Amino acid sequence: MDGTLDNILEIKNLHVHYVTEDSEIKAVNGVNLAIKKGDSLGLVGETGAGKTTTALSIIQLIPDPPGIIVEGEILFNGKNLIHNTEKENKQLRGNGISMIFQDSMTALNPIMRVGDQLAEVVITHTKVSKAEAKRQVIDLLETVGVKADRYNDYPHQFSGGMKQRVLITMALLCNPELLIADEPTTALDVTIQAQVLELIKQLRKKYNMSMILISHDLGVVAETCDRVAIIYAGEIVEIGTVEEVYTNPKHPYTRGLFESIPKLEEDQSRLFQIEGTMASPASLPKGCYFHPRCKYKADICETISPGMQGEEHLSKCHFSLRDEVLA
Numbered sequence: 001m002d003g004t005l006d007n008i009l010e011i012k013n014l015h016v017h018y019v020t021e022d023s024e025i026k027a028v029n030g031v032n033l034a035i036k037k038g039d040s041l042g043l044v045g046e047t048g049a050g051k052t053t054t055a056l057s058i059i060q061l062i063p064d065p066p067g068i069i070v071e072g073e074i075l076f077n078g079k080n081l082i083h084n085t086e087k088e089n090k091q092l093r094g095n096g097i098s099m100i101f102q103d104s105m106t107a108l109n110p111i112m113r114v115g116d117q118l119a120e121v122v123i124t125h126t127k128v129s130k131a132e133a134k135r136q137v138i139d140l141l142e143t144v145g146v147k148a149d150r151y152n153d154y155p156h157q158f159s160g161g162m163k164q165r166v167l168i169t170m171a172l173l174c175n176p177e178l179l180i181a182d183e184p185t186t187a188l189d190v191t192i193q194a195q196v197l198e199l200i201k202q203l204r205k206k207y208n209m210s211m212i213l214i215s216h217d218l219g220v221v222a223e224t225c226d227r228v229a230i231i232y233a234g235e236i237v238e239i240g241t242v243e244e245v246y247t248n249p250k251h252p253y254t255r256g257l258f259e260s261i262p263k264l265e266e267d268q269s270r271l272f273q274i275e276g277t278m279a280s281p282a283s284l285p286k287g288c289y290f291h292p293r294c295k296y297k298a299d300i301c302e303t304i305s306p307g308m309q310g311e312e313h314l315s316k317c318h319f320s321l322r323d324e325v326l327a
């Protein structure tokens with residue numbers, strides 16, 4: 001045995017493109033990652049880095065066309081999902097993997113009572129009676145902090161934070177082994193955000209779920225995850241435990257992300273200080289994709305794509321293991 005049985009999810013060399021008439025967008029370019037049962041991984045990167053595309057690949061919801069999984073394997077409990085039939089995918093989403101979508105605030109049907117929408121999910125997936133479904137929904141709503149008497153309310157009667165609790169309930173109703181939460185708190189104000197993150201943390205423990213949490217925010221990931229992967233132009237450029245990556249970031253991009261976190265006393269409007277913009281996935285540069293923005297770049301970076309360096313804490317940089325270069 002090679003130890004891979006411990007992994008609930010393994011992504012190997014995943015490439016996803018969006019092909020339209022006039023462009024080929026290389027959104028995900030050789031992502032490798034593994035998540036152990038019960039573990040949580042934060043996926044962090046700036047807008048357009050390929051976070052949502054990676055997540056949609058896992059749950060087999062890449063819009064096709066224009067999206068194509070060009071290459072790679074996605075192993076969930078050892079089974080490659082890429083060759084799944086539609087029926088197997090329905091089952092997978094019914095009780096294996098759940099996702100809270102990035103624009104999920106619009107996911108609820110505005111003209112249907114919230115409780116009924118949730119009960120419908122239970123009935124579709126488990127064929128229980130209406131009364132039993134209602135009982136399960138009320139149970140779970142109370143677990144996430146929504147009072148039973150809100151069962152008959154409509155979505156617009158819920159505040160942002162409460163609506164997000166409803167969506168978390170929806171994701172948990174089918175007892176997923178893996179929860180993917182795509183920016184679950186971005187739309188919420190800071191206090192509510194903290195409450196929802198705390199809730200996600202508790203639920204993950206209670207149900208022993210593995211989790212991928214997608215965020216722009218390193219602080220959010222530090223609060224909620226065991227490990228973190230930094231993604232840039234569709235590649236994981238650094239991955240390790242939160243502790244290792246936060247205390248000793250190796251990749252220049254990761255260092256830039258930490259430097260760009262606004263300090264309280266500084267001007268809050270300067271949110272992102274890494275110079276330049278992310279390489280366009282429609283025309284990626286040669287060599288290391290980060291080199292046009294990298295203050296440590298050498299000749300080799302313009303021509304040769306670096307391999308991943310390291311064992312537990314990995315980084316994709318020609319120089320990442322030489323602390324004196326990055327000092």
Ligand SMILES: Nc1ncnc2c1ncn2[C@@H]1O[C@H](COP(=O)(O)OP(=O)(O)OP(=O)(O)O)[C@@H](O)[C@H]1O
Nearest residue numbers: 018025027046047048049050051052053054066281
């Ligand atoms: N349906 C689509 N058709 C064409 N291009 C797409 C589609 N979905 C995503 N893309 C492109 O693929 C790239 C990766 O997008 P993706 O949504 O995965 O990024 P992200 O990291 O989730 O960004 P954000 O933080 O803004 O949510 C981007 O260039 C995006 O414009």
Ligand code: NI
Nearest residue numbers: 051052053102
């Ligand atoms: Ni996204």
